[in-house]
Amino acid sequence: MVLLAGFVAVIFLLLLVCVEAQELKAHVSPSASARLSDLGLSPQLYDELFSKALRDHVKENACYQSVTDSVRSYGLSSSLSDEMLRKRGAIALFLCDAAADSISTPQECEHDVETFEWSESQVQGCVHALHRVPQQWASFDNHRKTFPLLCFAQMQREGVDEARNVYRDIAIQQQKFLLYLRGTAKERQQLYEGMERTAKSAIEQLQREARHLQLHQVQIMRTQAQAILSNLSTSLESMTMRSAANISRTGQESLRSTLRVLQKTATEVVQASVSRSSALAEEQHRNFTFQTHYFQDLVQQTFSPDGPLSKILQTCHHQQQAAALQLRTQSSQSNRIAEEVRDVVASLRDTATATDRALHEERKRAAEEEADRKAQDQQGRDVLLKLVAGLFDDPQSLDWTELVTTVLLRQGIPSWCGTVLTSFLHLSWWALSNLLWAVAGWTIFALTWSRRLGGAALHVRQPRQPTIAVTGNRGWSGPESRTDPRRLRSLATRRRSIAPRDIRAASAPL
Incomplete structure (x- = not known):
């Protein structure tokens, strides 16, 4: 009887210890790199919960990383309208591009990218050196224009990095919580x-x-x-x-x-x-x-579905289910954060791709415009040299139609417009020359007959006076000599011989 009473007391003492052990915290310090067997998860569930969160992120180039760190420390705290800051950032990005593509840089631009603290004279010297090379200047100018976009991208990148760190910390806490639940369940089972x-x-x-x-x-x-x-x-x-x-x-x-x-x-x-x-x-x-039998019934009642131990086990099971539900909730939140992070990264990648594509198109368009401008300048110089050479050698042999067509083609006008315009110019020149010939003829005719009629009228109205020689002008006589018919006829003959030659010289093409 004494042994039976002692054994019953021991059984109830063990039950009391079990109830108290349920309320205690397990001092388990799981490792961050928990193994799959320790967590008690399937490979698919482990990959779904932790593989994406604990995956190592791809690191960018060291040069660009230093520039982004400098932008994070300078660009985000300064005004984006600071021209000197934008020039520094553009020079740093150009040096990174040159180092990645193994392109030689000017001696004035050989600075340390990591310092990002250059004097104004150094920046101006590098800008003048880059201005001498069109390709380098185009790259520098594009980086200078897109530098504010880089600053805003770094702001978003900081948010993405913070979200990644939070996601990783949540995954590590989930592993620790799973290890705690796993250890507690093993201890309770034992x-x-x-x-x-x-x-x-x-x-x-x-x-x-x-x-x-x-x-x-x-x-x-x-x-x-x-x-x-x-x-x-x-x-x-x-x-x-x-x-x-x-x-x-x-x-x-x-x-x-x-x-x-x-x-x-x-x-x-x-x-x-x-x-x-x-x-x-x-x-x-x-x-x-x-x-x-009573003790057996007591033990069976203790371990029965309605007994205190079963109730304790059910309570533990409910707590485990609640913990699993909380874990699934945290996992869904982590997955949602991961989706948001992936969306932000994808949008940043798309923005960077669109920016690179726009920069490439702008560089290509600038190069094409530069080549077209050089070709047009060369063609204009050739046309000008040809025009000057034709004017000096043989003005009559110049092909005005070709010259006008070439000039119009430089302005983007079709060649048939040049042909029509040249024909119109020839027709206008022919009409203008004929009009000038007619005006000159009528002018000479009017001058000749007006002087003749005026001289005849003076000769009729005034009596003949003796001729007085004037010695002041060599070869000229007095006022009477001006109305002499022979003098008038000689002047008219001289004018008729000079006028056609002057008109032909004036109508000759330049």
């Missing part, structure tokens, strides 16, 4: 298995002790009864032998009958004693069996 083994061993020990005690008590009672019967038989036999000589036959018979009665009475007494002992032993065995 505790339950130990309690079950202890209870089974205690029940078996009690059953063995009960059987041994029952057999021992029956053996003792049988030994005592046999000893009493043997002692009684021995005393009766000795008494019979001592009184056999002195007792007669009748006395012997009465003695024998008395002995038989005594023996029968003793046998009944012994049997009654044995029966009482057996009944007592059976009662004790029955009580022990009842206690054993």
Whole structure:
């Protein structure tokens, strides 16, 4: 009984320890690089939860990384309208491009990209040196224009990096939480298995002790009864032998009958004693069996679905389900953050691609415009040289149609427009020359006949006066000589001989 009570006390003490252990925090320090077997997850679930979060990010070029760090420290804290800051950033990006493409840079631009602290004279000298090379100047100018975009991209990049770090920390905390749950479940399972083994061993020990005690008590009672019967038989036999000589036959018979009665009475007494002992032993065995069954019922009730231990297990199971639900919620949030991070990275990548494409198109268009401008300048110089050479050599042999067509083609006008315009110019020149010839003829005619008519009128109205020689002008006479008909005729003849030559010289093409 004492052993049974002690064993029951031990069982309840173990149950109390289990309940208290449920409320304690496990001091488990899982490693950040937890193995798949320690977490108890399938490979697919592990890849879904942690592979994307703990993946190493691709690092960019060291030169561009230093420039972005400088932009993060200078560009984000300064005004984006600072022209000197934009020039510094453009020079740094140009040096990174030149280092990546193995292109030689001007001596004035050989600065350390990581310092990002250049004086104004150094920046101006590098800008003047880049201006001498068109390709380098185009690259520098594009970087200078897109430098604010780089600053804003760095702002977004900081947000993306922070989100990645948060996502990684969440994944590590999830691993630690899974390890904690895994260790707690293992410890609880081991505790339950130990309690079950202890209870089974205690029940078996009690059953063995009960059987041994029952057999021992029956053996003792049988030994005592046999000893009493043997002692009684021995005393009766000795008494019979001592009184056999002195007792007669009748006395012997009465003695024998008395002995038989005594023996029968003793046998009944012994049997009654044995029966009482057996009944007592059976009662004790029955009580022990009842206690054993009660203890078994108690153990079964303890481990039954409605028992306290099952309730504790159900509580632990519910807590594990709540923790798993929380873990899934955190995983979904982490996946959503990862999706947002991927979207931001994709938008940044698309923006960078579009910017690079726009820069490439702008560079290509600038190069084509530069080549077209050079070709047009060369063609214009050739046309000008040809025009000058034609004017000096043979003005009549110049092909004005080709010259006009070439000039119009430089302005993007079709060649047939040049042909039409040249024909119109020839027609206009022919009409203008004929008009000039007509005007000149009528002018000469009017001057000639007006002088003749004026001289005739003066000759009729005024009387003839003697000619007075004027010595002031060599070869000229006085006013009367101006109205001399012979003088007028000579002047008209001279004008008629000079006028056609002047008109032809004026109408000749340049």
